[in-house]
Amino acid sequence: MISVKNEDLTVLIIDDNSQNLQVALNILSGAGYHLLYAQDGKKGIEITKNSKVDLILLDVLMPKMDGYTVCHQLKEDPSTREIPVIFITIKDDEKDIVKGFECGSVDYVTKPFFPSVLLKRVETHLTLAQTRNRLKDINAHLEEKVQKEIAETRHKDQILFQQSKMASMGEMIANIAHQWRQPLGAINAIAIGLKSKLLLEKFDLSQKEDQTACIQHFDEKLTNIENYTQHLTQTIDDFRNFFKPNREKTHFYISELIQTALNLVSANFKNSDIEIITHIEDARVETFENELLQVVINILNNAKDALCKTTCPPNSLIIVSTKVENGFLSIMIRDSAGGIEKDIMHKIFEPYFTTKHKSHGTGIGLYMSKEIIEKHLQGKLTVENVRYPFKDTTCEGAEFVIKIPLILDS
Secondary structure, eight states: OOOOEEEEEEEEEEOSOHHHHHHHHHHHHTTTOEEEEESSHHHHHHHHHHSOOSEEEEESOOSSSOHHHHHHHHHHSTTTTTSOEEEEESOOOHHHHHHHHHHTOSEEEESSOOHHHHHHHHHHHHHHHHHHHHHHHHHHHHHHHHHHHHHHHHHHHHHHHHHHHHHHHHHHHHHHHHHHHHHHHHHHHHHHHHHHHHHTTOSOTTSHHHHHHHHHHHHHHHHHHHHHHHHHHHHHHHHHHHHSOOOSOEEEEHHHHHHHHHHHHHHHHTTSOOEEEEEOOOOEEEEOHHHHHHHHHHHHHHHHHHHHHOOOOSSOEEEEEEEEETTEEEEEEEEOSOOOOHHHHTTTTSTTOOSSOTTTOOSOHHHHHHHIIIIISSOEEEEEEEEEEETTEEEEEEEEEEEEESBOOO
16 A cells, blocks of 8 residues: 655546556655545546545556546546646657647656656646635635625615715705795685685675675685695606606606706795706607606706805806707706816715705715716716806806716616
């Protein structure tokens, strides 16, 4: 029984010749390797699959299954294909050497071999194998780290998106309150007026003329209540889609989305003396409607805030225009607030950067707007300062451009 040493690195020798096998074992045992052996190809493959083998010395000329066939089968098996194979052979013809490399071997040693040559070849390829394995471990660790960083970034983006959504929802709720206050007050006044007339018996219902007047009066007032109620219902319809957690692509006309956005911000713009001008080239779009709506509303509100901070423009303008070209829709929103300062222009899409007071801005609106347009809608969101004529004067302000495909790829 040939004794072998137990070491960290295992070398398997497959050779049908007992004398050659013993020589190889004697040479390698002195180097401290853990040695395994087999005297036929089938046994060698079985040992390789059931043991930890770091390198194989494989004889070419063996009965039943030659070394080429053994090497070919080892390289076809995912569990053994990475183990380096060195052929030991008396065949030193160029075609035989090439055939060995084609089967997947990394080297060859001719018989009879010199001990120093065999040791050096084994040492070299074990070192290379260890290096490859270390690189694979490093790559796997790096890949795991990258995937972890990607997951954390996505999680942060989701949090920022939810924060942006909650901030927008807060603005929308305030808008609802503004838009409902006047019709609710009117309904309340009508109800009090009708109740007062009944309590004070302003009508003598025994007289036909008073009956007719009473019916006309109540009909008029109830019609007013119905109109106010329809206005409240329309307001809810405008806001419903904004609050709805919809992540499905829908078809819609951009003119309708722009009008919805303007309806939603109308309360914010009330009494601000801001003139909103639209130049809409209509188009049917297939994309995530609610997310695009959120971005348009955010840019409109930012333009309004910039105008309200500015005291010098002769005209307080927001101009919304659209253009269809080469399968893309561009939405341009420009104001007349003087433009964005050059030293902060490069920062405005950064998370948490804001020029507003902390109590009025989260700093995530434009950052999330860019994330939505570029990552969710496969488009681009850019901004630049522009000068443009209006009536008899020249205006200067910021222009945000949203560019998205008319049909969003799946």
